[in-house]
Amino acid sequence: MILHHVIESQQFTVPLLLELFDRARIMERVVAKGGTLDYQHKIMATLFYQPSTRTRISFEAAMHRLGGRVCSTEEAKTFSSEVEGEQLEDTIRIISGYTDVIVLRHMEMGGAARAAAVSSVPVINAGDGSGGQHPTQALLDLYTIFRERRTLDGLTIAMVGELDRGRTVRSLAYLLSKFDRVKMYFVSPPEVQMRHDILEHLEERDVWFAQETEIDTVIDAVDVVYVTQIRPGRMQEREKIQKYFMDASVLKKMKPDAMIMHPLPRTLELDKAVDHDPRAFYFQQATNGLYVRMALLTMVLD
Amino acid sequence: MILHHVIESQQFTVPLLLELFDRARIMERVVAKGGTLDYQHKIMATLFYQPSTRTRISFEAAMHRLGGRVCSTEEAKTFSSEVEGEQLEDTIRIISGYTDVIVLRHMEMGGAARAAAVSSVPVINAGDGSGGQHPTQALLDLYTIFRERRTLDGLTIAMVGELDRGRTVRSLAYLLSKFDRVKMYFVSPPEVQMRHDILEHLEERDVWFAQETEIDTVIDAVDVVYVTQIRPGRMQEREKIQKYFMDASVLKKMKPDAMIMHPLPRTLELDKAVDHDPRAFYFQQATNGLYVRMALLTMVLD
Amino acid sequence: MILHHVIESQQFTVPLLLELFDRARIMERVVAKGGTLDYQHKIMATLFYQPSTRTRISFEAAMHRLGGRVCSTEEAKTFSSEVEGEQLEDTIRIISGYTDVIVLRHMEMGGAARAAAVSSVPVINAGDGSGGQHPTQALLDLYTIFRERRTLDGLTIAMVGELDRGRTVRSLAYLLSKFDRVKMYFVSPPEVQMRHDILEHLEERDVWFAQETEIDTVIDAVDVVYVTQIRPGRMQEREKIQKYFMDASVLKKMKPDAMIMHPLPRTLELDKAVDHDPRAFYFQQATNGLYVRMALLTMVLD
Numbered sequence: 001m002i003l004h005h006v007i008e009s010q011q012f013t014v015p016l017l018l019e020l021f022d023r024a025r026i027m028e029r030v031v032a033k034g035g036t037l038d039y040q041h042k043i044m045a046t047l048f049y050q051p052s053t054r055t056r057i058s059f060e061a062a063m064h065r066l067g068g069r070v071c072s073t074e075e076a077k078t079f080s081s082e083v084e085g086e087q088l089e090d091t092i093r094i095i096s097g098y099t100d101v102i103v104l105r106h107m108e109m110g111g112a113a114r115a116a117a118v119s120s121v122p123v124i125n126a127g128d129g130s131g132g133q134h135p136t137q138a139l140l141d142l143y144t145i146f147r148e149r150r151t152l153d154g155l156t157i158a159m160v161g162e163l164d165r166g167r168t169v170r171s172l173a174y175l176l177s178k179f180d181r182v183k184m185y186f187v188s189p190p191e192v193q194m195r196h197d198i199l200e201h202l203e204e205r206d207v208w209f210a211q212e213t214e215i216d217t218v219i220d221a222v223d224v225v226y227v228t229q230i231r232p233g234r235m236q237e238r239e240k241i242q243k244y245f246m247d248a249s250v251l252k253k254m255k256p257d258a259m260i261m262h263p264l265p266r267t268l269e270l271d272k273a274v275d276h277d278p279r280a281f282y283f284q285q286a287t288n289g290l291y292v293r294m295a296l297l298t299m300v301l302d
Numbered sequence: 303m304i305l306h307h308v309i310e311s312q313q314f315t316v317p318l319l320l321e322l323f324d325r326a327r328i329m330e331r332v333v334a335k336g337g338t339l340d341y342q343h344k345i346m347a348t349l350f351y352q353p354s355t356r357t358r359i360s361f362e363a364a365m366h367r368l369g370g371r372v373c374s375t376e377e378a379k380t381f382s383s384e385v386e387g388e389q390l391e392d393t394i395r396i397i398s399g400y401t402d403v404i405v406l407r408h409m410e411m412g413g414a415a416r417a418a419a420v421s422s423v424p425v426i427n428a429g430d431g432s433g434g435q436h437p438t439q440a441l442l443d444l445y446t447i448f449r450e451r452r453t454l455d456g457l458t459i460a461m462v463g464e465l466d467r468g469r470t471v472r473s474l475a476y477l478l479s480k481f482d483r484v485k486m487y488f489v490s491p492p493e494v495q496m497r498h499d500i501l502e503h504l505e506e507r508d509v510w511f512a513q514e515t516e517i518d519t520v521i522d523a524v525d526v527v528y529v530t531q532i533r534p535g536r537m538q539e540r541e542k543i544q545k546y547f548m549d550a551s552v553l554k555k556m557k558p559d560a561m562i563m564h565p566l567p568r569t570l571e572l573d574k575a576v577d578h579d580p581r582a583f584y585f586q587q588a589t590n591g592l593y594v595r596m597a598l599l600t601m602v603l604d
Numbered sequence: 605m606i607l608h609h610v611i612e613s614q615q616f617t618v619p620l621l622l623e624l625f626d627r628a629r630i631m632e633r634v635v636a637k638g639g640t641l642d643y644q645h646k647i648m649a650t651l652f653y654q655p656s657t658r659t660r661i662s663f664e665a666a667m668h669r670l671g672g673r674v675c676s677t678e679e680a681k682t683f684s685s686e687v688e689g690e691q692l693e694d695t696i697r698i699i700s701g702y703t704d705v706i707v708l709r710h711m712e713m714g715g716a717a718r719a720a721a722v723s724s725v726p727v728i729n730a731g732d733g734s735g736g737q738h739p740t741q742a743l744l745d746l747y748t749i750f751r752e753r754r755t756l757d758g759l760t761i762a763m764v765g766e767l768d769r770g771r772t773v774r775s776l777a778y779l780l781s782k783f784d785r786v787k788m789y790f791v792s793p794p795e796v797q798m799r800h801d802i803l804e805h806l807e808e809r810d811v812w813f814a815q816e817t818e819i820d821t822v823i824d825a826v827d828v829v830y831v832t833q834i835r836p837g838r839m840q841e842r843e844k845i846q847k848y849f850m851d852a853s854v855l856k857k858m859k860p861d862a863m864i865m866h867p868l869p870r871t872l873e874l875d876k877a878v879d880h881d882p883r884a885f886y887f888q889q890a891t892n893g894l895y896v897r898m899a900l901l902t903m904v905l906d
Contacts, residue, residue, distance in 0.1 A: 061702035064673040069366040097589035098363035287701035371668040399891035400665035
């Protein structure tokens with residue numbers, strides 16, 4: 001299947017997702033063997049207008065594991081702001097004349113689509129604004145579940161935290177709605193619950209979901225608990241937010257084969273005591289990001 | 303011909319320019335074929351004391367397209383300022399012990415020459431101070447015209463904008479003066495017109511030039527209009543600076559085979575409406591920067 | 605011998621040092637021949653929470669000279685500070701899932717050890733806090749002396765400057781104490797002299813040392829004078845600190861085959877007049893850093 005720009009998770013159909021997962025599995029074997037692939041003539045630019053060391057290095061390591069080359073920009077923002085009239089579009093037109101694929105993180109929602117509109121090479125969205133998309137994160141989340149369970153059909157998942165602002169959980173909910181018999185619990189304080197656009201989308205697609213306010217109510221029923229960051233300062237009262245913490249006491253109530261996921265970085269909501277539990281998958285998630293990004297790069301470069 | 307350091311555009315003779323253009327043409331074919339050359343054992347350091355994403359990535363992509371390797375510094379300035387006594391010379395001595403060529407952007411005029419004086423490897427000036435040089439920009443400008451017209455002799459060019467501070471147009475005027483029957487119009491508000499040193503140089507070499515204050519007066523006569531940035535705030539009154547804008551109304555008056563050039567980034571002086579005109583060459587200019595920088599790197603590394 | 609993490613200079617035994625020096629010598633020949641080694645499938649991450657252009661480029665050039673690949677972070681600090689709860693350990697766990705070796709500079713003493721405790725790949729300490737370690741600097745210092753004299757036994761050395769805060773001289777004193785018949789002079793103003801922990805260590809190992817307050821007293825007796833930075837502002841009175849300056853007048857009193865060393869960068873304590881003296885080894889020291897870092901990388905990657 002042909003893939004050019006990677007802008008939002010919505011663009012991925014189930015067959016495209018399955019091809020991506022197949023390729024990611026192959027990439028995993030390439031890395032395990034310590035080899036590289038045949039992309040030594042390809043150049044990827046990472047153009048980050050907001051710094052993000054982990055995401056950037058994940059993409060750059062992916063390109064290196066493919067045998068390719070990288071032109072890196074750790075923080076592009078400071079430069080372009082020097083010239084008021086300078087615009088993203090001109091930069092993309094120029095950089096796309098030098099390289100074979102552009103990985104872009106931009107501070108504005110829609111930045112990636114604007115870039116794709118003028119780029120002569122594929123653009124991969126590595127996050128555009130806090131209200132925007134971060135599709136490769138959603139894809140690696142999905143791959144992590146798929147890799148472990150070999151199917152996404154019939155999955156029961158709880159998404160926990162500040163769901164209103166969580167672009168990760170929004171994309172994940174969207175993608176999971178494409179599979180059969182998925183059940184979703186949205187666990188959050190009432191004031192930060194999952195927004196209506198997603199809930200309406202799920203209703204339209206006839207996906208089962210429920211909104212809850214305590215992790216304890218649902219934890220013994222789920223295959224996956226997807227915990228997201230609680231930003232310090234937003235929900236001050238510790239006793240109030242503790243209901244959304246993943247810690248040793250919660251572990252005891254989980255199914256023995258459940259998965260604990262988190263997009264990282266974490267604040268208080270994910271206790272270090274959980275790290276050594278075999279059900280903790282968040283570091284595996286990060287590593288899967290390497291394979292998924294390698295797979296995506298091969299799909300857009302081929 | 304032997305080329306070691308690349309410090310200022312004055313050092314390029316006509317035969318050296320023609321060899322550079324020949325090599326740039328070859329590089330264009332290398333890139334088009336998707337291959338790389340044989341420089342896999344060579345390391346280039348980009349040492350930028352002032353950030354410049356586009357120029358830096360242009361050089362780094364050039365080195366990668368040659369098959370070479372890059373050690374990159376996005377913003378060296380913050381580091382060296384930590385130690386008052388630290389000096390450019392010590393850094394260059396050290397970095398030249400690690401790498402095969404250094405691409406330097408420095409904030410002070412003469413920085414590149416100081417670096418070249420102590421470096422054990424070639425130094426390429428990627429801009430030294432606003433009053434200094436940026437020779438590779440001038441070389442790619444010249445190559446863009448040469449590539450299109452196959453000669454620089456007999457060219458009529460208008461340079462437009464804040465010409466007094468424009469290191470790009472100063473270098474271009476200097477280089478063009480080496481060719482036969484070139485005619486230059488300098489179009490600018492009287493208070494920011496081309497400085498006397500360049501005008502005197504042209505008089506000495508018997509080059510035809512004229513100073514104008516409106517783009518309209520000359521636009522139908524020129525083969526190339528080279529527009530440069532008007533910095534917001536310097537010339538406040540929009541009606542006054544509009545005479546130096548390149549927009550759809552000006553397009554109509556141009557020769558059908560004329561070229562519109564701009565070093566980018568732009569502010570208001572170059573309207574986006576011009577982008578789709580076949581006479582717009584400014585993105586091609588940027589891409590030519592890749593070929594010219596590849597060519598320069600082969601010349602200093604060979 | 606097996607080497608995994610490189611955290612502090614104390615971990616190096618004499619046989620391990622000698623193996624390192626052997627390998628560094630080989631690396632020198634590899635570089636002189638203009639070739640690269642066989643590490644094209646290996647990726648090194650440079651994760652610098654404090655910028656240090658020279659040290660970072662030294663490591664990155666070393667990896668490139670081995671044929672390997674680099675994911676670079678010029679200044680990681682700004683990113684992680686955005687999220688209060690984010691911790692070094694999580695970043696290391698993630699980055700070690702993407703790469704084959706991590707070179708870490710951290711602002712806190714003990715940062716490298718914390719990283720090594722959770723990393724799935726070797727961690728090399730490139731400096732952790734001003735009171736911490738910078739073992740590769742100490743190793744390249746030692747190699748520079750060994751390379752010139754072919755032995756470290758019987759060496760007489762003077763260490764000069766603000767010795768209380770000098771992590772370089774502290775590590776060097778520690779490593780030299782492993783060799784036979786070494787004599788050390790610590791030359792500094794009384795208020796910034798070498799700390800007791802090192803002096804006690806030397807006493808325990810029965811190493812000869814003396815504390816002096818003037819460079820002149822000892823300069824004619826030493827094989828190596830190791831000058832370190834005097835930070836502007838700390839010792840204000842120039843006449844007072846001039847006793848610790850290395851300049852032309854001191855040169856005359858030195859042995860003809862002595863070595864002048866400095867970790868660089870310098871402030872006032874090392875005069876540029878010394879640069880052209882054949883006994884000046886500080887730029888050679890920096891270049892040796894390349895070979896020693898290449899050697900270390902081969903030891904931890906093999």
